[in-house]
Amino acid sequence: MIRRFGTLLGLIAIIATFSVLRPDTFMTVPNWLNITQQVSILAVVAFASTIVMVTGAFDLSVGTMASLAGMIAAAAMQADLGIPLALALALTAAAVGGAFNGFLVAYLRIVPFVATLGTLTMFGGFALLVSDGSTIYGRAIPAAFGGFGRGGIPLGTIDGRAVLLPNLTLVAAGVLIVTWLLLEHTGYGRRLYAIGGNRVAARLAGVRTRLALLGAFVASGVGAGIGGLMLASRLASANPTQGDGLMLNAIAAVFLGVTLSQEGEPRVLGTLVGVTILGVLANGLTQLQIDTYVQQVLTGVIVVGAVAVGSLRRREA
Amino acid sequence: MPKFLVRTLAVFILATSFAFAQNGRVAVMTPYLASATTRIMVDEVETALQDLGYTVDVIDTAGDLAALDARIQDVILQDVDAIVLSANPELVPAAVEAAGAAGIPMFGLDAGSLQGLTVDVTSNNYAMAAQTATYLVDAIEGEGRVLMLVHPPYAPVQKRGAIARAIFDNTPDIEVMDEVFIEVPGPLENARNAVEAVLTANPEPGSIAGIWAAWDEPALGALQAIESLGRGDEGIVIVGLDAIGPAREAIVGDGAFRATVAQDFVGIARTVAGVVDEALQGDDVARRTIYVPAALLTRDDLR
Known part of the structure; x- marks a missing residue:
């Protein structure tokens, strides 16, 4: 029990520690709503990455795809194309980028690490090209778009301050539900797990593995695109590199989630736990005034430790 | 695993919990600490504020603006007395707005824009x-x-x-x-x-x-x-x-x-520290951009 749910217990221990040490500011409704908002963008990218990682593949391009989607939307809004068309253009580009990844991996049989490493650079280059390297911000971004990332559903007031259920949290919850339904409750999800288990066996069992893989990469690209749009909305700006850092954290979150799975497979609810651990650590360690660089080391140690414990558990099983 | 976490955290908490505010607590936030010039300014403003009796938290998000936005929200919830921002406030508008709503003044350390800030001290x-x-x-x-x-x-x-x-x-x-x-x-x-x-x-x-x-x-x-x-x-x-x-x-x-x-980075940092102190001591601080003069240095000047 402890071995199986060690990561979850670790999260509970982390929360308990921060609650004891910062009782006035950590375990409060505003702070938890703040944490959900802070992790929402990473969560969406990580949920989408889970879909690809279920098949045993990787998508290293999600970070630069997020940057690219944000840049395309911002450039379209700057050109007065309107918010709906800007969003549609960005998500179409994300889907096409994902499909290109899927084509490279499923049809040209390029190793996912190599294929998406190449497209990582490619998408990053496109993001720079869109605005000639500049950041798009200020009046170019419509108030409604920037307002969405800052807004939410009013829940009341605490200590005279308005408390909102952030819109970005709601978007992340929606993506979580869709991903969970897709992976756990559809035939397509089962086929993806079958590919992850043994691609050859899945193909011999009648699974159209190439098409299924292509679909997984499209989903990953679209998820990264949604994450990039959320980021652009939250910051009311688009910078050609602002989503790049999401990739490593998304993969770390998926790996943390894998430690909760008996079979050692990525599960989207496990990814949610992984994302929460990263978010809570960042928030709590900042509240404890721990040096930023120590925070980074500590977070890395915890990720490696959790994954190592999970790996040892499976070896013993 | 939980034991490990608790022990590790306890060590860091013990190491950091001796600091306490005298005049108040100021958070210095930047995504650019790896830049040599930002480092000079941040180190100087930290020292100057500490000399004035403030507890200073320096937070770097290593180029990540979303993380900068998140960490600013964190220090707002902790009710710091002031925030010094070494980044363009227009790139983290939600956090700047939240600081304003919480009544926490923000000061620009070579921020390049006055949006939402009380004062920005910079070079032209x-x-x-x-x-x-x-x-x-x-x-x-x-x-x-x-x-x-x-x-x-x-x-x-x-x-x-x-x-x-x-x-x-x-x-x-x-x-x-x-x-x-x-x-x-x-x-x-x-x-x-x-x-x-x-x-x-x-x-x-x-x-x-x-x-x-x-x-x-x-x-x-x-x-x-x-x-x-x-x-x-x-x-x-x-x-x-x-x-x-x-x-x-x-x-x-x-x-x-x-x-x-x-650029007079030391001058910029000390000016920011002075303005923060004035504001936190209750003096009226006019909202403005302060330009600190910079000098061209040629080979002849340096030799």
Whole structure:
């Protein structure tokens, strides 16, 4: 029990520690709503990455795809194309980028690490090209778009301050539900797990593995695109590199989630736990005034430790 | 695992919990601490505020603006007394708005915009770029091909590039051969690689008259490229901006690097600390941008 749910217990221990040490500011409704908002963008990218990682593949391009989607939307809004068309253009580009990844991996049989490493650079280059390297911000971004990332559903007031259920949290919850339904409750999800288990066996069992893989990469690209749009909305700006850092954290979150799975497979609810651990650590360690660089080391140690414990558990099983 | 976490956290908490506010607590937030110049300013403002009796938390998000937004929200919830921001506030509008709503004043440390801030203390990037671009035009006698090393995503550096380009475009016999985007982090090495490629593609002596770098690290990279390819005797003139230590040393030597501009980073940081103190002591602080003068430093000045 402890071995199986060690990561979850670790999260509970982390929360308990921060609650004891910062009782006035950590375990409060505003702070938890703040944490959900802070992790929402990473969560969406990580949920989408889970879909690809279920098949045993990787998508290293999600970070630069997020940057690219944000840049395309911002450039379209700057050109007065309107918010709906800007969003549609960005998500179409994300889907096409994902499909290109899927084509490279499923049809040209390029190793996912190599294929998406190449497209990582490619998408990053496109993001720079869109605005000639500049950041798009200020009046170019419509108030409604920037307002969405800052807004939410009013829940009341605490200590005279308005408390909102952030819109970005709601978007992340929606993506979580869709991903969970897709992976756990559809035939397509089962086929993806079958590919992850043994691609050859899945193909011999009648699974159209190439098409299924292509679909997984499209989903990953679209998820990264949604994450990039959320980021652009939250910051009311688009910078050609602002989503790049999401990739490593998304993969770390998926790996943390894998430690909760008996079979050692990525599960989207496990990814949610992984994302929460990263978010809570960042928030709590900042509240404890721990040096930023120590925070980074500590977070890395915890990720490696959790994954190592999970790996040892499976070896013993 | 939980035991490990608790123990590790306990060590750090013990190590950090001895600090307590005397006059108050100030958070210094930046995504750019890896930059040499930001480091100088942040270290100086930290020391100056500590000398004034404040507890200072320095938080760097390593280039990540979303993390900067999140960490600002965290310190707001902790009710810090003031926030010093070393980044453009227009890139984290939600956090700036939240600080305003919570009544926490924000001060810009070379932020480049006053939006949502009480005061921004900075150098005038337009003026500094005009100083180095004009120096370069004069040094190459208004004639030849110029390579620009730029980084437009960072607004202050974008301003520098825009004004330098305008000056070059306004000089009839100067041709801007390219504006090369220098990636950060790693500006020195990225600039060296880029300039080596440009030099290799332009092998004729005299085919490049000058290299204008938006800050010193790419200028140093350009200098390394010229020297490694043995093109140091062609009279190529390099100018940088910021006057960091290695740039000053390079300018004093006999190489192609000829001038930079010394921003008064210590002055900027101390001015910010002073303004923060005034505001937190209850003095009226007028909302404004304070420009701290910067000086062109040439080889003659440094020798």
